[in-house]
Amino acid sequence: xxxxxxHRDIVIAGGGTxxxxxxxxxxxxxxxxxxxxxxxxxxGGKSGDAPGDQRASAIAAAAQRMLAALGxxxxxxxxxxxxxxxxxxxxxxxxxxxxxxxxxDGSVEEGxxxxxxxxxxxxxxxxxxxxxxxGVEMIAPDSVDRFDxxxxxxxxxxxxxxxxxxxxxxxxxxVRSRLRxxxxxxxxxxxxxxxxxxTNVRHERPHEGVAIEHFLPAGPFAILPLTGxxxxxxxxxxxxxxxxxxxxxxFVFLTELERRFGHRFGGLELDGPRQGYPLGLILARxxxxxxLALLGDAAHAIHPIAGQGLNLGFRDVxxxxxxxxxxxxxxxxxxxxxVLERYQTWRRFDTWQMGVTTDVLNRLFSNRNPVLRAAxxxxxxxxxRMPGLKSRFIGEAAxxxxxxxxxxxxxxx
Amino acid sequence: xxxATADTAATTGSTVDDAEIAKFERLASEWWDPHGKFRPLHxxxxxxxxxxxxxxxxxxxxxxxxxxxxxxxxxxxxxxxxGLLSEPMTRLGADVTGVDPSPVNIEVAGLHARxxxxxxxxxxxxxxxxxxxxxSFDVVLNMEVVEHVADVEAFVxxxxxxxxxGGLMVVATINRTLKALGLAIIGVEYILRWLPRGTHRFDKxxxxxxxxxxxxxxxxxxxxxxxxxxxPLTDRWSLSPDMDVNYMVLAERPKx
Numbered sequence: 001x002x003x004x005x006x007h008r009d010i011v012i013a014g015g016g017t018x019x020x021x022x023x024x025x026x027x028x029x030x031x032x033x034x035x036x037x038x039x040x041x042x043x044g045g046k047s048g049d050a051p052g053d054q055r056a057s058a059i060a061a062a063a064q065r066m067l068a069a070l071g072x073x074x075x076x077x078x079x080x081x082x083x084x085x086x087x088x089x090x091x092x093x094x095x096x097x098x099x100x101x102x103x104x105d106g107s108v109e110e111g112x113x114x115x116x117x118x119x120x121x122x123x124x125x126x127x128x129x130x131x132x133x134x135g136v137e138m139i140a141p142d143s144v145d146r147f148d149x150x151x152x153x154x155x156x157x158x159x160x161x162x163x164x165x166x167x168x169x170x171x172x173x174x175v176r177s178r179l180r181x182x183x184x185x186x187x188x189x190x191x192x193x194x195x196x197x198x199t200n201v202r203h204e205r206p207h208e209g210v211a212i213e214h215f216l217p218a219g220p221f222a223i224l225p226l227t228g229x230x231x232x233x234x235x236x237x238x239x240x241x242x243x244x245x246x247x248x249x250x251f252v253f254l255t256e257l258e259r260r261f262g263h264r265f266g267g268l269e270l271d272g273p274r275q276g277y278p279l280g281l282i283l284a285r286x287x288x289x290x291x292l293a294l295l296g297d298a299a300h301a302i303h304p305i306a307g308q309g310l311n312l313g314f315r316d317v318x319x320x321x322x323x324x325x326x327x328x329x330x331x332x333x334x335x336x337x338x339v340l341e342r343y344q345t346w347r348r349f350d351t352w353q354m355g356v357t358t359d360v361l362n363r364l365f366s367n368r369n370p371v372l373r374a375a376x377x378x379x380x381x382x383x384x385r386m387p388g389l390k391s392r393f394i395g396e397a398a399x400x401x402x403x404x405x406x407x408x409x410x411x412x413x
Numbered sequence: 414x415x416x417a418t419a420d421t422a423a424t425t426g427s428t429v430d431d432a433e434i435a436k437f438e439r440l441a442s443e444w445w446d447p448h449g450k451f452r453p454l455h456x457x458x459x460x461x462x463x464x465x466x467x468x469x470x471x472x473x474x475x476x477x478x479x480x481x482x483x484x485x486x487x488x489x490x491x492x493x494x495x496g497l498l499s500e501p502m503t504r505l506g507a508d509v510t511g512v513d514p515s516p517v518n519i520e521v522a523g524l525h526a527r528x529x530x531x532x533x534x535x536x537x538x539x540x541x542x543x544x545x546x547x548x549s550f551d552v553v554l555n556m557e558v559v560e561h562v563a564d565v566e567a568f569v570x571x572x573x574x575x576x577x578x579g580g581l582m583v584v585a586t587i588n589r590t591l592k593a594l595g596l597a598i599i600g601v602e603y604i605l606r607w608l609p610r611g612t613h614r615f616d617k618x619x620x621x622x623x624x625x626x627x628x629x630x631x632x633x634x635x636x637x638x639x640x641x642x643x644x645p646l647t648d649r650w651s652l653s654p655d656m657d658v659n660y661m662v663l664a665e666r667p668k669x
Binding site for chain 2: 030032151152326327328329330331332333336337338
């Protein structure tokens with residue numbers, strides 16, 4: 001078996017947005033690095049595929065700068081809806097009028113929206129094409145069956161029977177990362193008694209680029225603008241209620257949705273299937289081991305309350321690519337644990353902080369306690385009156401908190 | 414131990430201090446463990462490599478972003494130890510000769526290079542041995558060695574003799590100041606215990622002006638110098654104008 005082993009520099013398990021963006025970033029900065037992506041599905045998806053992922057994601061300004069620096073943004077821009085402003089309300093479901101406690105003027109710099117809504121399938125396709133054009137090797141459908149870490153390399157056995165020897169293995173294989181489990185890396189996790197219902201709607205009147213987050217008693221209800229008169233809905237409910245809603249007929253579902261959505265954009269119609277996602281928080285205790293780095297959801301999956309999951313993943317990508325490329329340009333061993341620890345130090349604190357923040361926000365807002373409601377309304381009102389604090393909130397939402405990797409500042413590596 | 418080391422090294426007339434070599438032999442197997450006894454060196458390695466590479470690229474007109482920025486340069490790594498510097502230089506394209514008076518270190522370094530698939534000319538020898546054989550290099554790296562030798566002037570002279578006209582020598586060492594005594598010896602060896610006690614002796618530390626005069630006596634001219642500082646809060650090394658503790662210098666042998 002070892003006689004037939006192929007040699008690569010970096011093998012990335014998982015061809016999702018994080019894995020593909022990492023492969024692309026590494027090849028762009030260091031074209032001599034041999035980078036392979038392995039995935040059990042066709043990488044980047046196929047047009048004409050069955051329903052597929054209907055979700056759209058908020059790409060924060062920092063992540064957008066990275067995509068621009070990687071030459072991917074132009075391929076995504078036509079389908080990207082800028083979020084011009086953001087409103088946060090705190091309401092009971094039946095409230096006819098919802099006082100707006102927080103409004104964010106979204107510009108990060110003159111003319112730059114603080115986020116864009118981009119369909120996941122569009123982003124994935126653009127990343128896959130760019131990675132391929134940059135010389136990333138794609139092995140799919142296939143999987144990493146097992147791996148052995150030796151002092152000088154990692155030996156990777158593929159499901160198809162082949163063996164690859166590499167200097168670094170990146171686990172970008174999602175929330176239930178198999179590689180993380182194989183490596184024996186423990187996680188801290190908890191489940192919320194909530195589920196997110198994700199769907200798209202069409203509305204009569206234009207949204208004018210407003211993103212709305214209603215903090216309802218059962219959890220946040222987010223309306224995120226898509227291109228045209230369409231919006232993406234991320235609707236949090238208690239698990240039982242969510243299951244019922246997912247199974248209900250269109251009339252019931254739409255009626256319940258309208259109760260929460262309000263009539264601000266006129267009449268609504270459903271524009272896509274409903275999907276349900278259990279909510280939870282999983283954080284890996286370690287992000288690296290010798291010759292192994294966890295990336296994106298494999299390292300952390302957080303409550304989507306602030307829409308930060310994908311953006312945290314992109315921050316991982318930018319930090320890992322910069323760490324590896326810096327080490328590579330110094331002639332260091334790119335899989336050595338002390339090299340990878342720089343990435344871990346860079347990302348772990350930020351991730352835990354974000355995880356805890358979103359958890360606290362969720363616990364604070366998914367609540368019917370009137371005292372707590374009054375307290376948080378006063379809190380939000382105060383935030384609204386303090387421009388400095390607000391701009392920090394916008395900065396965090398746009399992904400500019402912490403020490404930013406170069407790619408997140410739009411700079412090349 | 415001391416006797417055995419002297420036998421194997423067999424360097425009569427050498428300026429290498431036998432007792433200093435014996436200390437490192439005991440540590441040899443630990444070289445490549447980034448969390449082991451050589452953790453401070455692993456921590457410091459990216460900064461010194463960065464300095465060397467940037468200066469070499471500037472001097473020899475190379476592209477610092479290129480994967481083989483040092484291609485074709487003949488580099489001598491004096492006191493190469495387990496190869497922590499020789500291997501990165503080789504990956505960057507240089508033809509590296511690594512010398513260390515300790516045969517154990519050379520064994521460790523050679524084994525590791527083979528495992529890493531790197532071709533490096535390792536020799537259990539002293540700088541003086543190579544100089545006597547008339548070897549010549551584009552670059553001589555003299556990192557964290559001068560504070561361990563018995564006669565700084567003679568040692569630096571032997572190293573300088575191997576720098577070809579238009580070539581460079583890089584030296585890194587520790588200043589002989591009270592601040593260095595407090596930080597680099599008492600702090601690092603006695604309080605933090607990053608290095609075994611006795612790794613450095615205060616009276617062996619070298620002041621920049623002493624180093625400069627030794628380099629000039631060997632026909633080299635100082636062209637750059639920088640301090641190196643450690644920030645305990647971020648656990649990171651960085652270049653600094655403060656040369657009171659750790660510092661590095663760059664010297665050239667002018668073209669004839």
